Amino acid sequence: xxxxxxxxxxxxxxxxxxxxxxxxxxxxxxxxxxxxxxxxxxxxxxxxxxxxxxxxxxxxxxxxxxxxxxxxxxxxxxxxxxxxxxxxxxxxxxxxxxxxxxxxxxxxxxxxx
Numbered sequence: 001x002x003x004x005x006x007x008x009x010x011x012x013x014x015x016x017x018x019x020x021x022x023x024x025x026x027x028x029x030x031x032x033x034x035x036x037x038x039x040x041x042x043x044x045x046x047x048x049x050x051x052x053x054x055x056x057x058x059x060x061x062x063x064x065x066x067x068x069x070x071x072x073x074x075x076x077x078x079x080x081x082x083x084x085x086x087x088x089x090x091x092x093x094x095x096x097x098x099x100x101x102x103x104x105x106x107x108x109x110x111x112x113x
Contacts, residue, residue, distance in 0.1 A: 005036075006033050006034055006041075007032070007034070008031055008032060008033055009033050017043055017066055018067045018104050020043050021043045021044060021045040021104060022045060023045050023046075023047055023102050023104075024047065025047055026047055026050070027047055027050065028045070028047075028050050028051075028052065029044065029045045029046075030042050030044050031043045031044075038110070038111055038113065039108070039109065039110055039111065040059070040107070040109040040111075041106065041107070041108050041109075042107045043066075043104070043106055043107075044106075044107060045103070045104045046068075046070070046097075046102065046103045046104075048099055048100070048101050048102050048103075049098075049099060050098075050099050051096065051097060051098040051099065052096060052097045053096055054073070054094045054095065054096040055094065055095070055096070056091075056092050056093060056094045056095070057089075057091060057092075057109060058091055058092065058111060059111035059112065060089070060090055060091050060110050061088070061089040061107060061108070061110075062086060062087070062088045062089075062107070062108045062109075063086060063088075063089070063097075063105050063107055064086045064105060064106040064107075064108070065081050065082055065085050065086065065103070065104075066083065066104040066105055066106060067083050067103065067104040068083065068099065068100075068102045069081070069082045069083070069100045069101050069103060070097055070099050070100055070103045070105070071097070071100055072087055072089070072095065072096070072098075073094075073095060073096045073097075073098075074087075074089050074090075074095045075093050075094065091112070
């Protein structure tokens with residue numbers, strides 16, 4: 001068997017990513033699928049009103065919205081993203097996220113080599 005780079009996910013099975021993280025009252029829940037020096041892939045669920053405060057990353061980050069709606073601040077600009085939409089947050093630019101309603105996303109971060 002070859003090495004497996006993904007974790008916390010079933011192989012060879014059709015899955016709905018939005019069903020792999022559950023909402024918890026007053027919490028942000030995460031499930032890491034990949035984390036190494038080059039890439040991170042994490043699923044998140046946010047209860048309404050939960051947030052991740054402003055921070056920056058050394059990698060480019062892409063949010064794919066799986067359910068709900070959130071407000072994402074990138075630098076000094078605000079964006080509202082909803083199910084089916086994606087947005088890229090460039091490396092080294094402060095960004096923050098606020099769940100306007102219950103919200104699920106897949107976060108992919110690609111780090112410099």
